[in-house]
Amino acid sequence: MSDGKRSGATLRLEAVVKTYGTGEIAVHALRGVDLKVGAGEFVVLLGPSGSGKTTLLNVVGGIESPTSGRVISDGVDISSLDADGQTAYRRDHVGFVFQFFNLIPTLTARENVGLIAELTGGQDDERVVGVLHEVGLGKRLDHFPGALSGGEQQRVAIARALVKDPPLLLCDEPTGALDLETGRTVLDLLRRVNRDRGCTVLLVTHNSAIAEMADRVVHMRSGQLEHDHRNKVPVAAEALRW
Amino acid sequence: MVRLLRVKRRRDLRRQRAQFGAVIATLFIGVALFGATSDAYRNLNASYRTLYADLRFADLTVTGGPVREIARRAEAAGALASIRAVTDVPFEVDGSKLLGRVVGMPSDAQPLVDRVQVLSGTYLSPSRERGVLVEQHMASHFHLAPGDALRILGPGGWTTVEVVGIAASPEYLWPARSRQEVLVPPGDFGVLFVPEALAQQLSPSSAADQVAVYGAGPGLVSELSRVARSGGSLDVVPRSEQPSNAALQEDVSGFGELAVLFPILFLAAAAMAAFVLLSRLVRSQRAEIGTLTANGFGRRTIFRSYLGYGIWAGLVGGVLGAVGGVALGAWITHLYTSAISVPITVIRFSWGTPLVGIAIAVLAAVLAAAAPARAAASITPAEAMRGTTPATTGGRSVIERLVPPARALPGRWKLALRNIGRSRRRTISTLVGVVLSLVLVLVSWGMLDTTSILLSRQFDTVQRQDAQLYFAGGPATASELSAARAVPGVAAAEPAAELPVSISDAGRSYATTLLALPQDTTMHTFLLEGGGTGHLSGTGLLVGKALSGLIGVSSGDLVTVASPALPGPIRLAISGFLDEPLGTFAYVSLPGLEQAVGTNALANTALLRFAPGADRSEVLNRLQAMSEVSVVVDSRGLASSASSLMGLFYVFVGVMLLFGGLMSFALMFNTMSANISERAGEMASLRTAGVGRATISGLLTRENLLVTALGIAPGLLIGYLLAAVFMASFNSDLFTFTLHVRWTTLVLSAAAMLVVALVSQWPGVRTVGRLDVAWVVRERSV
Ligand SMILES: Nc1ncnc2c1ncn2[C@@H]1O[C@H](COP(=O)(O)OP(=O)(O)O)[C@@H](O)[C@H]1O
Ligand SMILES: [Mg+2]
16 A cells, blocks of 8 residues: 555445345345445445345445355455454455444544554654545544544544545445534545545445435445446535435 | 343353353452361361360460469369479480480379370370380381380489370470471480489489369469469469460461451452352343343343342352362361371361352452442433443553653553453452462462571571580580581581570569570570671570560560579560561570570580581481480471471472462453453454454563463562461461571562463463454454
């Protein structure tokens, strides 16, 4: 990972099945998902609660392994990686953003981002500061999470995901804990990051309004892809209403 | 409604069984040790009391002076008195010559006071004038049995006597020669109970010289003591000061002190562990508790429910500990009485100890549960349903504020430093664990170090002679000294006078041993109380420092020194106080003493030093074989027999180390579990970012070791101070226990704490390693 723009990841899912438990209590979270995502695409994964969105994201992000099927990221089959392989894949390829920010309360914004950089390969402070400027926190570098608003905390979390310059950004309900206004600015930021960095973004939500900002919307229901369409003209995040 | 809470509690207990187990185990150890030590204390006291009553152990023993007058007064007041001759004379058993003691007894019946318990053979009989009873410790050392023979040296030469029985005596349960010589190597001392007529015959002076009084209350004892002192008695010993009893009481009171110290340490640790566990439980169940209150559960119900966790843990730990304590107490008592050969072991079950044990365990656990239970009861439905835990406020650590360059430390170090301030409860709990364990470890290890340093001080520094000789002819003459010097392996021999004396001033007196040595002696180093070494000069008296408190004298004071071996009392000035580990002796220069007394033939013994590299036992054997010599004392015998004493000590310290380790393990384990449960979200988000398990383990380890290390300095300090107090409580004229702790002990205890920290965090770190990241990111809201 050098500086300069890194091209986004391509993804290919082939017949991905994820089943929790066995026998009577088996839950079929993914029932054979096939999906292709091109480099630099901004895809929204839309579906009701329990439809398997998070499971799909976790499988793509190397947090969970599929029960069967293959997940190929940039030509590499990650479904067959062992634990160390998955860790390395997450370290080098994936940035995660969750509904809950999970920042370390005893570290400042700069230190939260810096710690990840430090623990995953040692980026310099300049880059950490640069990413925080990029997410609009240039003036709040040395604030502790407790002194930041929810939206600001989520921006720190995004900066933390971006500091490794990952080709793939996975966001699971990133606005779920935020109010409308703040949510829109966070979505705007994600859209901008996708455009500026060229990274591939997969964003999970149950909120259909958000889907309008995507290049492409994939609908999920009961562990299956139901419907996949492209927005001719994605709506700007600020214009979203829900 | 309440039944539901009970079900919930049962499930919580089961889910957190390792953490509750840690609390219960600590309570168990605390209560068991409390029970064991206080039962041992009670049982040993009862055993001694029973034995003393059965054998009519004297309330007062007076040597010399108006013994008949004292016996008459005692009997007039309704007490019992026995008069007897007691003499220290050489014995020869199987070629070994030792300085023993003969005690006269009526040969037709047991004496009225200080009876013996015949363990084998028979009591004395008038028909066997040369039949004697051997005190059990000597009998077992020399493997003597009824029918065996040994020799006693009297004024008329060696006499052969026959063993008729082996006996235990309340005066020699602990075979101490005197208060100066409480620790005597087996084989250097022994007691024979002989027919009174034989004892009289063996005494140099024919006067009956000792009276023992039984059944005297404190008033009579002090009245008789006054009569004795004013009548010029050499030694006046109330039961509490009797050497054997005093030595045993030191031990027993040690049990008594441990019975207080142990439960305090362990119950404090258990309470802290329970507090950390329940606080975390309540915090993680905020939403649940909020739901319960929203559904109409009253605050009091919730409070009582969480208090119940404490009551349960206290009851389980307390009951198990109480049962363990009763068993352990009986076992320790048996072990102890058989090690000391106390012929009577009284083990009485008393409900008091287990009940108190259970009560204090429940109390500790309930106190620990009170604050978390109150916190639970004050959670409002709205607050809990918002799902946000109270924000931990960030801030720079103290170190970063004090030392600005610390701000440039890498993130992992900052994380560790700031973790100290993150949860004060957890930090304090870890610190408490470290401090309590170090107290336990240092108190026990300090005792070991002190004892071994004390012994090496006594035998390597203070006492420089290798052997001491007594001569068959009595005085140590020039020709005998040169004969001793001629023995191959002997490098030097000095004449010395060793006298039993009573030192008195203004109505108070103390019986001790006066050792008169050549002015420029090389056989003794005089360590002065304030530091530095002193020298003998003129008639100046150097005395052990305990004497200043015992008879209220200070340097420069004139004291009266009386001894049956001197023609009359003399007055000497105290020239200094000595800091000597064992006993409270008095020293004067031999020429000075002779000048004060007005004779020049006082030397009655010789101190010898061996040539470097000489075979000690070989030289000792050669000395034993000398016809002029009646007794050879191996002056380093105690130093070598002490190593076997140390063996038991190491076991004790090992057990305490283990308990200390368990205690801090329990506390750190719970603290660590709480830490990890609170931070699962953070850890999971690091894992999703591709931070490896080893790196996260490293982060946590760094944090824990840092907090542990913080506790080490205060722990060592507090442990040291408490150990010093504990040690000082054993100080008397018998021993000077000044705490000495080797620096290696401090380093090793500190290292042991770090090892315990590493071990106790291991389950927690493993949990983080196994953390189901997917589950945490799905469910977690931090
Ligand atoms: N660890 C698990 N064990 C059992 N079932 C699970 C587990 N994780 C998720 N599920 C189930 O899988 C299904 C899909 O869940 P999820 O991917 O979280 O859905 P979404 O994110 O769309 O709400 C749900 O029915 C959920 O209950
Ligand atoms: Mg989801």
